[in-house]
Each structure stands twice: as structure tokens, then as C-alpha cells.
Amino acid sequence: xxxGDAAKATSLSPKTIRYYESINLVVGDRLTNGYRNYAxxxxxxxxxxxxxxxxxxxxxxxxALLSLYEDQNRASxxxxxxxxxxxxxxxxxxxxxxxxxxxxxxxxxxxxxxHRPDCPIMDGLSGVLHDTSEDESRLH
Amino acid sequence: xxxGDAAKATSLSPKTIRYYESINLVVGDRLTNGYRNYAxxxxxxxxxxxxxxxxxxxxxxxxALLSLYEDQNRASxxxxxxxxxxxxxxxxxxxxxxxxxxxxxxxxxxxxxxHRPDCPIMDGLSGVLHDTSEDESRLH
DNA sequence: CTTGACCTTCCAGTAACTGGAAGCCACATA
DNA sequence: TATGTGGCTTCCAGTTACTGGAAGGTCAAG
Numbered sequence: 001x002x003x004g005d006a007a008k009a010t011s012l013s014p015k016t017i018r019y020y021e022s023i024n025l026v027v028g029d030r031l032t033n034g035y036r037n038y039a040x041x042x043x044x045x046x047x048x049x050x051x052x053x054x055x056x057x058x059x060x061x062x063x064a065l066l067s068l069y070e071d072q073n074r075a076s077x078x079x080x081x082x083x084x085x086x087x088x089x090x091x092x093x094x095x096x097x098x099x100x101x102x103x104x105x106x107x108x109x110x111x112x113x114x115h116r117p118d119c120p121i122m123d124g125l126s127g128v129l130h131d132t133s134e135d136e137s138r139l140h
Numbered sequence: 141x142x143x144g145d146a147a148k149a150t151s152l153s154p155k156t157i158r159y160y161e162s163i164n165l166v167v168g169d170r171l172t173n174g175y176r177n178y179a180x181x182x183x184x185x186x187x188x189x190x191x192x193x194x195x196x197x198x199x200x201x202x203x204a205l206l207s208l209y210e211d212q213n214r215a216s217x218x219x220x221x222x223x224x225x226x227x228x229x230x231x232x233x234x235x236x237x238x239x240x241x242x243x244x245x246x247x248x249x250x251x252x253x254x255h256r257p258d259c260p261i262m263d264g265l266s267g268v269l270h271d272t273s274e275d276e277s278r279l280h
Numbered sequence: 281c282t283t284g285a286c287c288t289t290c291c292a293g294t295a296a297c298t299g300g301a302a303g304c305c306a307c308a309t310a
Numbered sequence: 311t312a313t314g315t316g317g318c319t320t321c322c323a324g325t326t327a328c329t330g331g332a333a334g335g336t337c338a339a340g
Contacts, residue, residue: 142286144287154286154287158288158289173288175287175288176287176288
């Protein structure tokens with residue numbers, strides 16, 4: 001299987017597959033003409049990585065997960081630890097973004113959005129804290 | 141005001157302030173000895189950028205916001221548009237992460253996490269869809 | 281006059297690709 | 311057989327927003 005077909009089979013781009021090879025994540029075979037060649041086992045690994053990346057796992061996590069994937073004697077606890085850590089990171093990110101959304105949606109809601117220069121959003125960014133002490137806590 | 145004091149006054153690092161200068165975002169003065177020098181107006185701009193970055197605005201957004209900040213005749217609608225667009229991006233990101241959290245927390249919850257190799261997380265990443273059709277939709 | 285803290289510039293690295301150029305390879309058609 | 315088209319190769323650069331570090335200049339204090 002050439003790289004183009006492997007790309008179609010894995011929903012990855014040829015570029016990405018070459019990149020994964022360059023970082024030694026998934027390395028396929030080579031034909032005598034220099035073309036990369038992918039067997040089923042490679043395709044499975046690439047798809048595995050594609051799904052893991054789709055779940056937001058870092059390349060380093062993918063590397064660890066791949067080696068567990070190949071390990072017949074793995075303990076599921078190891079997999080679970082990686083996943084739990086990633087889950088916590090996701091939850092932290094969600095919290096952070098929810099905080100930003102809070103602040104931003106308040107600012108946006110209070111801005112007239114017309115032709116005049118007066119703007120609570122600008123005031124907020126300038127450090128002119130207008131209303132409540134909540135706003136201050138949001139911006140510091 | 142030297143860059144170190146400016147850094148303290150703005151909660152930015154000297155490196156970051158130099159970086160902002162290198163991309164022409166906020167450029168201070170220079171003393172004859174080559175040292176950067178920051179007046180109040182510069183400090184205000186830097187703090188403005190610091191707050192905007194803290195709210196997740198991109199550097200490009202900061203550039204646009206700064207020029208509106210300096211524009212006496214700005215329309216608040218322009219500010220609001222930038223903020224609204226950013227707010228939408230944040231909300232999209234939150235949704236995406238919530239989806240990942242859903243999938244991942246299900247997988248983690250069903251993994252025994254012991255010494256045995258059997259692992260629903262691995263199954264999910266391998267494309268072995270175990271339970272409901274919900275899981276399938278989550279992984280595709 | 282030296283020490284230490286500051287400042288300067290410049291280069292490289294981060295994460296995970298993506299775009300593009302230059303050139304080889306394979307196959308079908310005229 | 312020439313040629314066109316598409317796919318393959320490598321390599322370099324760019325993306326975002328900094329951060330680390332090296333090599334060296336400057337300044338105030340003792």
C-alpha cells in the first residue's frame with residue numbers, strides 16, 4: 001500500500017504520515033523504488049494514532065499508548081493512568097475556557113456595539129473596572 | 141523605566157516585552173546606552189496587551205484592539221465584533237473539549253486499571269467498539 | 281577596580297504539523 | 311517512443327507566542 005492509499009485508509013494526510021515516520025512514531029517499509037509501503041499492521045497503528053490524536057492525546061502520549069498497544073503483557077492500569085492524566089488536563093482546560101467565556105460574555109453583553117467610542121470591553125482591557133468587584137476578580 | 145521594571149509593572153517578562161517589540165506590537169523608546177525605556181503610555185499599552193492575552197485574544201487581535209484603543213473615533217461595534225468572534229471560538233473550543241471529556245471519561249470509567257492487559261480504552265483506540273452505538277459516534 | 285545585577289543581540293527550540301519547491305517514478309495514451 | 315498526469319521522494323520554511331541560553335556591553339556599589 002502506497003502512502004496515498006494509507007492516507008485514505010487512516011484519514012491522515014500523506015504529510016502527516018511522513019511526519020510520524022520522521023519522529024519515529026510509525027515507520028513503514030520501503031519498496032526498492034524508494035516508495036513507502038504499508039502493511040495492515042502499519043495501517044492499524046496509524047489508525048490507532050489517528051484516534052488517539054483525535055481524543056487530544058499528545059504525540060508523546062501516543063508513543064506510550066502505542067507501545068502499550070503492542071505489549072501483550074501490559075497492565076491496563078498503565079493505560080488508564082495516561083488517559084486519566086489527559087482527562088484531567090482536558091477538564092482543566094475546560095474550566096479555564098469557561099472562566100474566559102464568563103468574563104468575555106459579560107463584557108460583550110455590556111457593549112452597545114454602535115458607532116460611538118465608549119466601550120466596556122475596552123474599559124475592561126484598559127483596567128478601568130466599571131461595575132462590581134466581580135469584574136475585577138475576572139480581570140486579575 | 142528599564143525593561144525589568146516595566147516587566148514588573150505589567151506582569152510580563154522582559155523576554156515577552158522584547159518579543160512584542162520585535163513584532164512591532166508595543167515599541168518603547170531607547171536611551172543613548174541602548175537600553176529600552178518605557179514611559180507611562182508604553183506601560184499602559186503593555187498592560188492592555190497583557191489583559192487581552194489573558195483573555196485569550198491572539199496577538200493579531202491584540203494588534204487590532206490596540207489600534208482601536210488608540211483611536212479616539214473608534215466605533216465600539218468594531219471592538220465588539222472582535223470580542224464576539226473570540227467568544228465564539230472559545231465556545232467552540234469548550235464544546236469540542238466537552239465532547240472529548242465525554243468519550244474519555246466513559247472509556248476511563250470502564251477500565252479496570254489493574255495488572256491485566258484487557259482494556260476498554262485500548263479497545264476504543266484500536267477501533268474495537270464495545271458497547272453502544274454512542275461510542276461509535278464518539279470515535280468517528 | 282571589581283563584582284553582580286542588569287541590559288543588549290542573536291540563535292535555537294517548543295507542538296504538530298502544513299505548504300511548497302525541485303525532482304524522480306509509474307502508467308496510459310497518441 | 312514521447313509525453314502528459316499524478317503520485318512519490320527529500321528538504322526547507324512557516325505557523326503561535328513565546329522561552330532558554332550564550333556572548334558580551336553597562337551601571338551602581340563597595
